[in-house]
Amino acid sequence: MMPWQTLIGNIRRPPLLIWVVGVCVAIIALIPALYTVIRATEAIGDTTLPPPQMLQSLIINTVLLASATACLSGVIGMSQALLIERTILFGRSFWRVIAALPLAIPPYVLGICVLALFRPRGIIEKWLHTVIAMPYDTLPFHGLFGVWGSAVVLALSISPYVYLPVAAVLRQGSNHLSEMAQLSGTKWYTQLRHVTLPIIAPAAGSGMLLCMLYALADFGVPALLRLPTFSTAIYGQFTGQINRGGAALLSLPLILVTIILIIIEERLAGRGGVQINRSWRPYLPHALGYWQWLAQWGLSMVSVVAVGLPFGMLLFWASKAPSASNIDWATLIQTGARNLLFVTMVASITTCLAIGPALLVRRGGLIGIILTRCSQAGYALPGVVVALSVVLVVNRGFSLLAGSLIPLILAYMIRFLPQAVQSLDATFMQIAPSIEEAGHSLGRTATSVLKRIMIPLATPGIRAGWALLFLSMIKELPATLLLRPAGFDTLAVRIWMPASDGHFLEAAYPALLLIMAALLPLTLILSPSQHASKPPHEDTPWTQS
């Protein structure tokens, strides 16, 4: 291979536009992260940090929360996937949808509901007190405010990040391995341990790491449930004082931990995978016998808490909201419509931009890989840190933009580019390079190949990736809180502002609107083609195997 090929990849004519987009994306994504680090080192001398014992408890809380959330969502997501895809279950298609539904409910909305119900002197304790005269402080309601309270709420909300990929692997997996195991007379648990778990391990592992990253970055749930973490502490520094140094300095450890996790994630993502071969047969689900009812009960309980509880509470509050005249419907609908429009626009731009890095990484050249890695910087920057870094960069060189919509758009793009690049990358991976080469050898230009072959083939994947972006963006809270221009409140902000002051009734209608808006893209992710039990693209001869 020629040296220049190691640098720019192995396809003869890389489309210039893709290079330009790739470089731009990398710059946009990387500079804020780098500048935050620079600003933090500048601040080391002149900023008072919280005392050591407080920093220590921040570190412990944050790490415990992230690990506990990852483990819990792993257990929930994997059990759901195994029960739904591998056992005989009443109403399987129903459960497939229900298990993914928490994606439409922001974790902080679940947090608000759990807080109102389970806080000391909350709805449940008060009810027990009045109805059965149970004295206060007998049940451990204060436990809500530990690491476990936040971890359970987060895990219930984000377990679809484990459930969806694991279920997909299980649906595509062939029965022949299990048949062999059965022929050799193994029990179901041996089979589970030696056949099924190894198959789902990579998907489950990277799903759990995603949950871990999510928990590290999350602001809403620990802020509601009084758990001091790095995200809440940085938010406090950001809003509490004019000097940005403290916030930048506190961001450093969080960035560091996140980078380590991403490296682990990439190691895991590279491994495993399901072999598809000619002996592929659909899986025969296990009969659980009477245990089926226990499984049904377990699945129901998880969904009742993760989906039924917030939905029920919101409807209850909405019905209790003093009177309809008290709600400014015009403003609320206007906020919702503008929010949808904004998120649609930013998700679309981000998806288009992500095509650049996603195609470059496919070419395998060193520069392409570096550019792609740079565009992943947003993973290392939780919402509060993205907001901070955008503000820092705007202040340093682009002060005309301060307070406009541009910093908010940039923050959304930086924060969610990695997600877009990753789903596009996975989509393009399924298109064999030979089909692209064929286009080139027939004399088409690189742009034409992109337009006529790559994009059309990848359309379903692009659509699903876009939907996932839309979902993440419409739920985004901390960066929006910090960067929104006046008069540009999103639904998430309209939920947060009253709810963080304890006015739950006013949060109910925006929350219901947000959930409804999130259900639309969710149907794109759960489209019927994803449910069919068949190997991926068995009818497309050009896919890689």
Next chain:
Amino acid sequence: MFTTHFHVLPRNFMLGLIAVVLMSCGNASTGSAPTTSIDKADETLVIYSGRSEALLNPVIAAFEKANPTIKVQLKSGKNNELAAAILEEQANPQADVFITTDMLAAINLAKQQALMPYQIPGTDAIPSKYKSADATWTSVTARARVIMYNRDLVNESDVPTSLFELTDPKWKGKIAAANSSNGSFQAQVAVMKQLLGDTQTTAWLTGLVANDVQFFGSHSDVRKAVGSGEFALGLVNHYYYELQAHEQSDNNVGVVYPDSKEGQMGVILNTTAVGIVKGAPHPQAAQLLNAFLFLPETQALFAKLNYEYPLIPGVATNEGLTPLDSIKTVQIDMQSVATNVTDAIQMMQAAGIP
């Protein structure tokens, strides 16, 4: 309260859209900033407010009703978050009016030349200690720092009558307060630093932390937690006590104006304040709002709905409220206290207040 305005796309949004389209064409559009000269009339008014939304919304609604051509765009946050934003936006100001829960934030912003002088009609009678000499900011209402308590949990005779009793171990785990990003708390510590010096103030702050005080993101949280009985005592501004006492449930709460006896330092007073941002894009609307805040009707609204102390003579305080002139208050020059704020925040953080 129904508004008929239906500007689905505010100006900012359209500009953003255009800029993004430019950017996605490959131009990192660093130079094409949103310009401010699009509005012919001042039909929008951008308010940056550090106040709790629920306390300001009725006044904004009344203002919009009185000026139907003006649509208010509100950004609520913490005082310092918004003050920082105003400073950062100086090259291209976005905000017209800054409303703060704490006059020190206004003083410090005025010192940095970020506010524009405006002699508000009807404010002559406001004492000079509550407004700036150059008319860059003016106090709107006054508030006292108080201790509220839950009557189910604490006997009236046991309630602390001094802030310094809050560090007594017998209250361990029973006190709620706002956190170090709260402007009113920051201002209180800045006053204490001025009156008592660093050592005593730091000792008090570390005492609070050692007493497992729960520090909340907002005073609304504090009052609700005290009202429900989750905490026995709460350190709040006086009207949070009043708001809780007038709730339909969880309202069995009492209040102490601390340190108001002979020989004690006095109750710490502070004011909410308003100023017009220098270079405000809609100066006429900003002046209209400033004047509106000091109309007797508006001051009465603050007094009646929020139980704040109005600063315009002739406007009655809400009945049941301890009259301001009957309380012994801290006598201190707030201009000199204002220089303490940064140090006060650092002291709070160093003591371990989140």
